[in-house]
Amino acid sequence: MDYLLSESQVMIRDLARKIAQEKIKPVAAHYDESEEFAWPVMKILAESDLFGVYLPEQYGGLGGGILDMCLVTEELSRACGGIALGYAGTGLGTLPILLHGSEEQKKKYLPAIASGKRLAAFCITEAEAGSDAGSIKTTARKEGNKYILNGTKQWITNAGEAEIYTVIALTDKAKGVRGASAFIVEKGTKGMEFGKKEKKMGIRASATREVIFTDCEVPAENLISREGMGFIVAMKTLDTSRPGVAAQAVGIAQGALDCALDYSRTRVQFGQPISSFQAIQHMLADMGTQIEAARALAYSVARMVDSGAKSVSKESAMAKLFASDVAMKVAVDAVQIMGGYGYMRDYPAEKFMRDAKITQIYEGTNQIQRNVVAANMIKETLKK
Amino acid sequence: MNIIVCIKQVPNTTDVRIDPVTNTLIRDGVESVINPFDAYAIEEAVRIKERCGGKVTAITMGPPQAENALKEAIGLGCDEGVLVSDRKFAGSDTWATSYTLACAIEKLETYDVILCGKQASDGDTAQVGPGISTHLDIPQVTYVKKISEINEKSAKVERMTEEGYDVVETPLPCLFTVVKEINTPRMPSLKGMMRAKSAKIIKWTAADLEADPAALGLDGSPTRVVKIFTPEPRKGGEMISGSPAEVAKELAELLKGEVV
Amino acid sequence: MASIKVHLEKCTGCTLCVKACAFGAIHMADRKAVIDMAKCTLCGACVAACRFSAIELEKAAGPKKDLSAYKDVWVFCEQKKGVIQSISAELLGEGRRLADKLGVKLCAVLLGSGMEEAAEKLGERGADKVYLVDHPALKSYQDDPYTGVMVKLVEEFKPEVILCGASTIGRSLISRVAIKTNAGLTADCTGLDIDVKERLLLQTRPAFGGNIMATIIAPNHRPQMATVRHKVMKEAPVQPGRAAEIVSKVYPEETFASRTRLLDIVEELGATVNISEADIIVAGGRGMGGKENFAQLEELAKVLGGAVGASRSAVDADWIGYSHQVGQTGKTVCPKLYIACGISGQIQHLIGMQSSKTIVAINKDPDAPIFKVATYGIVGDVNELVPALTKEFKRVLNK
Missing domain, CATH: 2.40.110.10 (Butyryl-CoA Dehydrogenase, subunit A, domain 2)
Structure with missing residues (x-):
């Protein structure tokens, strides 16, 4: 789907995709197994200026917004949700300074974060x-x-x-x-x-x-x-960062679907590729549709944040909630399509499934997100 | 230090598919990329700059759209790009190409190091690098896999051979052609790409080079193509099936002639 | 300035030229060929393809040179540590054929230090004459002295043809000599022949990425120079006792001066397996599934007395070193037997190995492109088949 991204957003997305596919995908299984922190990948992200996409130019960033950060997070997560978190977690740690920090604090900390020299x-x-x-x-x-x-x-x-x-x-x-x-x-x-x-x-x-x-x-x-002001800082930070979790979930879901789609085209049973069976086709169609819906919601909320909207609590909770539930469902289905192979650690499907689960839990469980959504809905009706 | 890196735009062979009917390359929709070997030359040039200071100039001879390759090179850390482009260069073989590039390099004020990929993936000749150094009358080291020392005056490098490597010391200016083992090229940076977008590419025509017109393009090329043909496609052969042990047995029988 | 044009009255609209153009520069308008000058590189492929002489490539006629003074076929005989490399015997075999067609002498050119005895031996490989330049500075290859000596020899004795190995030494040297002597040079020829009437060397090589062959000539320049990769031509037979005339040349000391200095020659045994030398290659790709499975290939290679090769994806995944990589960005090989295990057969890989005599492909995907070039194909799991093959060959070869 065409999300009418700006020229620089397309550039950011394409570069993040190139790095994810060429530099992260081949090592994702290794880091999952060894549980090491992927410093070599962080160095590549730093040298490519990706850490600065959402930070203002006067602090060494590229002057983009949350949507730009989401594009990067999504592409990295499509290769590895864990490695992507080194990036996204830095964003979360940076937002309090970006949103509420003093000029001195911004000058002191943001340039090192934008250049990727220091993680947050x-x-x-x-x-x-x-x-x-x-x-x-x-x-x-x-x-x-x-x-x-x-x-x-x-x-x-x-x-x-x-x-x-x-x-x-x-x-x-x-x-x-x-x-x-x-x-x-x-x-x-x-x-x-x-x-x-x-x-x-x-x-x-x-x-x-x-x-x-x-x-x-x-x-x-x-x-x-x-x-x-601590709680206001925290809540505002999380409202702003949740589209990022949604983007991570969309990336994980997309990675799982990529994997299942590839497999279904080459796996032959009963004399034909399993992708020719309607049972598989319908699963793939649902997965693709759900991912696109989650992506559309995540991008819309990111754009809303970037527009300077006063309150985004309800919408960002919706994006995080919806995208992470989609990620879990799609990842489980990807494993199902791949059958025994999906369950084996030789294929990345089971990893996407394990990675997907956290997106329903952290930065506020999906139950808490529903509370937020419902509370806001009720509040809105009271105003009328 | 003034570092020059010579690059070429080539069809992206990862896109290349073969027409199953005519057995020829399908070039439609094939994007142009920087010759993969030149990526190592660009990276090494940028690394020398980071080590010694100075400036990296990327230079290419080609059609107007080769400008994109120069912009990509700037995105990867080169400081400026020179596009040498003219209809008069059409039909250049490696002799005329290296002459043209040498003329362009001489037009640049000074240079200490010239880097080239070991060969281009579309022509595979490995002749242009040595050709440039000869036209410029400077020393060369080909197949360089490591630049272990470099300063304003000289460099110590490792030159890959069939059996291992030679350690060679050379005064500067010198031309190096580099192999894949020399480095891992970095990813482009967003700031570099943004800079590249607005970067002004220097464009020179044959007239700007003050070159001998008789030595340019087809006229300046000693070689000529007289025939083009598609080789007999290699035919797929026999499929062998059975259990691993049966297959092994049959294959061992079939390969008797080859393995003794 | 050179130009190209279509003679519309001769053009029949057959579209052969459209198919021949590797740059997509020709299209048909009103059933006549039209050349897009923005895309045309004047490569001449369409001229060669046209059966009706409807396309003309005009070249500014330079001063007609007298080429008659040039004769004989030369072979640059590469030596390392005083040992003449096997590529030289292959080139002498091919050179002999060309010299006989031209009715001239086959001459070997040998540069080195203390090479007199080796020079004498070259007669047995078919050389009629050996130009020997013996000097301490020529002991090991260095660009400057080797180029200097070669240029002097060419200027003095004027050969018609020079063949040189497409090795790291040969490619570096001959490119420089070609520029200095203003000669045409064609790299990596897979076929050489002579147009007897015009005394032209017909040099055939893969072009435009390997699926088209081009025949190249250098009509107005001498010598005509070509490089040939190792193992492409057949070695000249040894004729014991056959002698060659030795012409020893001495040049002034400055000819041997070198700007570069060779400090050390390091041999890395095993680290850089010379797969281009191997008669049998067992190669693995992404389908091997992991680094540990490459040990199976090594075992099979050991039993067969071959070397281990790899596809780019296996090298990129760090399962094996770059020196093992076969294909466009790796080495070109043409062994007697190439066993491709878990290699899908991307075009880039095929370019590097499709001239192997016999190709065996093992892959679990029956549609893998590798089967299109394989002499024998097996659809199955490499991790079962490779050990089975190892076992069987061990038995057959009594190892």
Whole structure:
């Protein structure tokens, strides 16, 4: 489908596709197996300027928006959802600075991110604060011109590999979510440590670790926005980044479909390629249609974000919810079409299936997304 | 350091399909790309620039659309592009091509290193690189697989041979033709591609080169094509089927003559 | 300036030229050929294809040169470490045939240090005369002294034809000599013949990517130079006791000066397997499924006394080194037996191996293009068939 992308968006998509197909696809199985972080691929993405597509030109970016970031994420995910997350996770960690950071903070951090020299990570989840993000326990106590952070963040994407962390912590426990604030913490800051690398079902090339703060001293100028704004920063960040998760899901789904389609054309049973059987054809048709619908929704929401729309919570939740459910369904069907071969690790289908699952879970489970969608719908009717 | 890289636009052979009826190449819709071997030359040129400073000029002789190859080269890190294009160059064989490129290179102010791919994928002659160095009367090292040392005055390189490699030291300026083993070309960068889009390509015609007209194009080419024909297509042969053991047995019998 | 035109009165609209044009520069309008000058490269393919002499390629006539002073067929005999390379024997075999057709002498050219004895031996391979330049500076190949000496020899003795191996040395050297002596040079000829009347060397080589053959001449320039790849021509037979006249030449010292300096010659055994030398090649592609399965190919190759080759995708996947790559961006091979295992047969691969004498293809896809060129094809799983073959050949060959 023609999404009427601009000339530079076509260039970005084509370059991301070239890198994904030539440099990621051949190594995807290796990194899935070894669970290493794909630094050589990150270097290629950096040298190609892809890390800067959504950042303003004055900070070394290319001046595009979330749609540009989505195009890259989708293409990379089509080859490997795990490796793509090194890119997308950096986007998530960068958004608080981009959306709410001061001019000084932007000048200090964005150029290194745009050039891909430094990766970023976003830290909100804790052991007892998953869907209920409001119950985080990490604290930030002000002492003179610094904040002292204490607490443990869990399941942080890019942790240990990234150098710039945006962290949500409570500056005023008494106020609950209104007492949360956002901070920039650089890797290497005293009192900041990483837990062991988690062993995951899918996206195994992505690094997931705990980030542990023990009397970690952060300069006061690293506070993003004002004290008490932490939750607003976090919610706005997630609203903006969810089309990215949708794009990742679309990419994974497309990768799974590519794989099933190829297979169905060469696999011969009963004397003919299985793609000539209507049972297979209908599955392929449904998969293709669902993917296109998910892509259309993801791009539309990304464009809405880029247009400067005031509230995108409902729409970005819809995109993430719909695309990730499509990814899961398509990936399962891809394995089904390939039968026993699909179940074998020799083919990438089962990996797409394992990778797809996380998109229904992270950055807000799909149940939470439905809550958001429904709440917004009800709110809208009340306004009428 | 002034680095020159000579490139050629060739049909993308990964697109090439063979017409099953006429057994000829189907060229319709085949896109033009930079000769795959030249990609290594471009990458090496950019690496030398990163190592020693200076400027990389990509140069090509070809039809007007060869400008795209130069823009792609700029996207990959070259600083400027020179397109040498004129109807008068049509029909050039490797003699006339290397003469024309040598004239264009001489027109550029100075040069320290000239890089070429070891050969072009459409002609496969490997003659133009050595031809240029001869016309310019500078030393050459062909089939270079590693540039281990390089400075303003000289370079130490490894030249691939059938048995291994030679270590060769050469003064600059020198022309190198490079092989695939020399590097892994980087991906284009978006900023490079954007720069390339607006980059101005220098265009020279035969008149600009102050070349001997008798040495250009078909007139300047000693060789001529007199006949073109399609070789007898190789016929697909016999299919052997059976269990692996049966197949092996039959094949061993059939190949008796070849394996002893 | 050269130009091309269609003589409309002779054009019958048969479209042979349209098919011959590799650049899509000819189309038919009102049943007559029209050449699009923006696309035409004046390659002459259409002129050669036209049966009605309706297309004329006009070339500005240079001053007519007297070519009669040029005679004899020369073969540049490449030596490494004092050993004459086998390509030289192949070129002498072909050179003998050409010299006989022209009614001239076959001369070997040998450059090296301490090569007198080897020079004498060249008579046994059919050389009538050997031009020997013996000097310490010529011990190992270097572009400058070799080019300098060759040019001097050509200028003094004026050969009609020079054949040279399409090796790393041959291609580097002869390209330079051709420029210096203003001669025509055709690379990688697969067929050579003589037009006796015009005394022309007819040089046939694959063109435009390998599926069209072109015959090339150099009508107004001498010497006529051609390179030939290893294993394309048949070796000259050894005729024990046959002697050649040795012409030893001495040149002033500056002829041997070299701007480049050869510091070291490194031999990498195994690391760069010379697959172009092998009589039997067992090659693997993407269908082998993984690096570990290449060990099976090595075992089969070992039993057969052959070498292991690979397709580009197998090399790109890092299953085996680049020196094993067969095809357009790798090596061209023409062994007696080529066993392609799990190679689909992309055009780029076929170009590099389709002149092999016998081709065996094993692939699980019955529609793989490799079967179109295979002498024997087997549809099946390489990982079952290769070990079965190894076992069977072990038995047959008593290994």
